[in-house]
Amino acid sequence: MSLARQHHGGIVVVGSLNADNTVRVHSLPAPGETVLRHDGQGTWSPGGKGANQAVAAARQGARVAIVGAVGDDSAAHLVTNALTEAGVDPNGLVTLSDTRTGTALILVDDVGQNSIAVFSGANGKLTVDHIARTDAFASGAAVLCASLETPADVVCAATRRAKESGMLTIVNLSPCDEIDPELLRHTDVGVLNEVEAQQFVKEPLSVRSPSVWQDIGRSLRQRNLRQAIITLGGDGAVVFDEDVAEGRGVPHHLPAPPVVARDTTGCGDAFIGALAARLADGQTLRQAARHAVAVAAITATRPGTQSSPTFDEVVSFSMSDRDGSRHDGIGHGAPDAAERLVDRNPLPDVLADRLRTQLEFIVEIDRLKTVVRQSPLAALPRRENDAEHSWHLAVMVMFLAEHADQAIDVGRTMAMVTVHDLVEIYAGDTPLYDADGSRDQSIREHAAAAELCALLPDDQAQRLHELWEEFEQRRSPEARFAKAMDRLQPLLLNWMNRGGTWRTPGVTVADIRNRKSVIKDASESLWEAAQQIIDEGHRREWSRSQPD
Known part of the structure; x- marks a missing residue:
């Protein structure tokens, strides 16, 4: 599907909703190790991949509806109130009285890294019938976001219904132990982190280099995933778009702006929500991913899984100076090389750097x-x-x-x-x-x-x-x-x-x-x-x- 043809459309998120219990520790425990921290306390906050992605997309200005399940308990109120406050339409949620709302235990260390254990609760009881009955897909939405924290058959049904409605589908392939080939056929863009990518393609990523990314791209295509993004945490993301799939281009690395990470929990969800918002607005996959990298970077500087920035905050970040250098959140550093006119016929290398930059701008405009x-x-x-x-x-x-x-x-x-x-x-x-x-x-x-x-x-x-x-x-x-x-x-x-x-x-x-x-x-x-x-x-x- 052409990513650039969707304009000003809404987003449907099918995914999990959790109450997160976050505990900060000096270091993450090794297997068998007990880690104590006497100062501070655990905090409860709304979370879950689906909810986090929905909030992130809404904060980028998108019209968002969420489909999922919660229990009949206080945790459900915590989660749904946060969605409503962010402007997300919660009418696609179902309340199940025989189970509890999903819960996540999150450990965050002093450098912002995390370890997470999840009790699925109501998320695991969302059904295909619920996908068939929800009105969310009839709202003229342009993009579906889904992840595998809800049952696989539900995600398959959601992507199938989305494709029947002419929507673009983004699937966070996490966890990615065994993925139904039918789901991949209905996935326009797969998003994985580096560990998940190694599991998915069944080969190590011991070295990051253009040749390795080319090999990964071939492995993705062999698994019928034509377009994908591999997120690299503080190192940004690598985009495998339609040009890569057709052999017209190479995987494109988008570096992240340097920030001091406080909590990386939820950064991947913020990335996907922002990606969906920009794709729904008609941007290309690379353009949308550049924006999403900035959103994830800002999210890492804040505690909590639903701490993603608003669009205005991303713009302010884009034009601000950090450590003497200006960090452009909509494509940090040089813009997407595949999209600059001057790259069709680069200017001579002998030109002075400042003049070369100015002339390249003049060509672009x-x-x-x-x-x-x-x-x-x-x-x-x-x-x-x-x-x-x-x-x-x-x-x-x-x-x-x-x-x-x-x-x-x-x-x-x-x-x-x-x-x-x-x-x-x-x-x-x-x-x-x-x-x-x-x-x-x-x-x-x-x-x-x-x-x-x-x-x-x-x-x-x-x-x-x-x-x-x-x-x-x-x-x-x-x-x-x-x-x-x-x-x-x-x-x-x-x-x-x-x-x-x-x-x-x-x-x-x-x-x-x-x-x-x-x-x-x-x-x-x-x-x-x-x-x-x-x-x-x-x-x-x-x-x-x-x-x-």
Whole structure:
């Protein structure tokens, strides 16, 4: 299945829900050893792979429903309250009165490593019939997440139903002692940690090298797992995508940003939840995995299994400095090499590092010319692209600055409109009257801004991000005038096309006035002119008074 074709869809998680009893110790006990710790105490908290993944996905802005089982006890309230608080739909849960909610005993040592024992409880009594009866799959969801802490036949039934509904399936193949071949046939992306990968392919991973990853990729394909991710803890993850399966590419290692780990429990679940959220939003497997690596890294700095960050926290982490280096959570370090234009024909090695980085960025933003907007050109019967739009705004600033209510720095404003749409290289254009696309526009564009800025030297990355944020928040006269140009330019193009996008079904003249009203924040005279254009267009029946 193409991973990039799902957009803005929801997520269904089929998995376990546990009450976690966490005890911190100085070191994990060896077999037969008793470890004491007199200070501190054990803590109870919500957990379970399914619940952890659902919460992580919801915190990345996804619409999430969970399917699972709990007992009729106080632990169930602990688990379900946490789901509801995170925004996860719990209506797919069933309460079983004859058993207890699952429980996990977790030992965490001083460096954040863990050892876990799980009592399945209600998780082990989830049935295929429950999967058949739940309404969660009828919600138009795009992605299924499942793990093997629930019965194997239930997971098979869930993946089968998901594929029948056209969903993409992610399966955490843990534990992976014996896996039904039918489950693998219905799995689009398998996720394993390093130990599980060795068990799955039945060969050691004694050395991490490109040749070893190539061998692992072949073993995965032999087991009918075409796409997979192997997580490596503090060393990031390795992605085996469709290009690897088709022999067009090599496994791609995504390093993790360095952090001081406090508790690694639940990091794998946070990774999968974030991965699902970004895949549901239309990102490629590598793009989604880069984001997920950052989410897992942040989770490791916090105690508890449901301590994954929000999307805004990931963005803040992406642009922050640690130990003198900027850690970009949406693809730490260099961006995905397979996705940079310059890698099609690399620049000469003799170039100075800073200049080379700058030129590579300039090559990459050539993509802006391929992002097509909804506004029709005045000169030709086609729609404009983002690069044409940005150029047009810069010219407008040059000649219309005299109409600004407050004096503006023309050069800074021209720079702002020149770069304001660069994020759409990765986030795509969101039409002004697209209500559905607007709901997660901020999330997509902040992720894209972080990815784009990572291509520049640190000082220029910071300046670009600040300029973009200034435009987005309209916190200066220059930013308000730039936004006014961004609204006025399509107005002119729509006039020249006798309505253009004003004729979009459901759009009324009141909607047009409302969306264009930001013009008045920068210029009363331009706002007056805009209203005259809107009113005359309406008089000519180029816009509606009421929605269709």
